[in-house]
């Protein structure tokens with residue numbers, strides 16, 4: 001097991017290095033440089049700036065410098081906000097993203113869970129059709145449409161909650177709800193199909209044949225087995241939502257990481273783009289790893305690292 | 313052999329499917345006495361499992377219709393039972409062992425817990441009591457090192473071991489009736505024999521009645537006191553083991569026996585499979601369902617269903633050959649060719 005974990009960490013490091021390398025060189029294809037507002041800067045000033053940030057050096061040299069600093073834990077400083085470190089920017093911006101994303105995942109997973117279970121247990125009834133319709137709508141209608149509807153009705157027309165901006169906790173509610181629609185749809189659909197699959201298994205009939213109550217059969221034999229695969233979608237989904245979503249942060253004016261990321265791409269803020277990409281990839285790889293470990297703990301059939309778990 | 317414990321009368325079960333109504337069981341009747349083993353045999357699709365699951369009421373509610381009949385367990389009709397009442401019957405009065413031990417245990421629940429579940433529900437045992445009893449059961453079915461095995465998961469067991477666990481589970485609450493639906497089909501031959509021996513041994517100890525469903529006549533010969541032959545949702549012939557093996561009356565039973573190599577090695581009857589395939593139960597016509605495949609078919613067989621004929625107190629058959637108007641045919645299994653040499657005239 002320990003060997004397996006070390007191996008996985010090794011692979012994770014290699015994956016990250018590949019991502020950094022590709023992003024680093026691809027970024028050079030973006031038109032312009034961090035300092036491309038020629039009206040204000042003279043050639044001399046530009047040269048000085050380029051020299052200061054090392055942008056006049058050969059690309060390969062810049063790359064090795066970046067990786068070297070990275071190994072020391074230094075993500076560099078922003079070009080746009082001079083003097084501010086990338087780490088600082090990420091930590092400042094992740095808060096709002098993680099809050100609305102976390103709420104969306106929490107709320108969405110719970111609602112999706114019950115919706116999925118009910119529709120599987122009431123397969124081919126009006127409940128089932130209803131929640132399948134909700135799931136399909138949630139998957140196919142872009143979240144900004146829900147966002148805009150929420151802003152218009154709850155925010156403006158009825159004035160129940162603030163429609164946009166980021167001043168206090170209330171401001172996080174509408175963007176969270178808008179984001180959760182996608183989570184609800186994904187989780188409900190997934191649980192429904194897993195439940196239907198498990199409900200058809202022989203061991204469910206065996207469980208019923210024992211005469212235990214239907215509640216126990218559904219909870220311990222069906223739902224438990226149906227839930228295990230859900231962590232494989234929920235983990236990565238949580239990471240991608242909690243690290244900032246461009247559209248929702250934009251329309252609700254949430255100062256999150258997603259919004260910062262687009263901004264940085266627009267102004268060629270190389271170090272911030274790289275930093276956020278790295279942060280996002282690292283979290284993603286980590287959660288996939290955690291999901292695998294969890295799977296090994298929850299599902300007794302899976303033994304990690306090829307080790308025999310057999311008792312005899 | 314004691315009192316009748318389970319009595320199925322004129323049971324009709326059909327399924328609502330996308331392709332229309334499937335009449336899987338059409339007028340099945342049988343009795344099961346205390347301590348007795350009844351074998352139900354028949355080709356795939358003849359309705360054996362549906363009959364068994366109907367008794368346990370384990371068929372999918374949404375699509376199943378029990379159209380007619382009654383299932384009397386100790387003189388009470390199970391078909392009138394509500395869900396909660398039925399839960400008290402399952403596992404405690406009537407238990408079931410399924411065909412495939414590889415899929416009939418929950419893969420993410422410890423073996424011990426799966427056995428304890430029924431015990432705790434039916435006998436209101438404490439965790440400790442249920443644990444001890446489950447361990448005893450594992451030992452009873454021949455699983456050594458029971459303490460460690462209680463904590464193991466199904467995937468850590470071989471097929472034969474799993475079937476032992478399933479049997480332990482089924483026997484946990486001392487049911488009066490055990491229904492085993494092809495309990496050994498998925499296992500290899502030596503394990504098959506062990507599992508059958510185990511069931512017989514337990515039956516002797518506890519006087520449980522057993523319904524064993526199989527299409528293996530070797531298993532029947534080994535286990536059964538009485539045999540019911542099913543074809544296309546009906547029982548076409550039923551009788552004691554001797555009657556069925558040595559004096560069978562139905563052409564389908566003859567076909568079954570002739571398609572079994574080891575059972576008539578020393579006989580001069582050639583081994584031959586039954587030609588054709590079982591009918592599609594969703595599109596049955598009037599008349600005897602076996603008629604299209606029957607070598608002795610008469611015109612009446614295609615248009616009218618034959619009635620039950622009582623051959624002896626224990627032996628009934630549904631075939632037009634038993635009618636007094638039917639012509640004399642050369643029967644492959646004549647009573648005088650059997651070991652008992654009892655003389656009954658054929659053809660009436």
Ligand SMILES: Nc1ncnc2c1ncn2[C@@H]1O[C@H](COP(=O)(O)OP(=O)(O)OP(=O)(O)O)[C@@H](O)[C@H]1O
Nearest residue numbers: 327329334336355356357358359360361362363593
């Ligand atoms: N839930 C169901 N819905 C629809 N049709 C069903 C259902 N269960 C069984 N059937 C049909 O009922 C008929 C009898 O099936 P059954 O499972 O009782 O056969 P069997 O005699 O047990 O065969 P086998 O030896 O293959 O187990 C088959 O035609 C089958 O397709």
Ligand SMILES: [Mg+2]
Nearest residue numbers: 360361362493
């Ligand atoms: Mg079957």
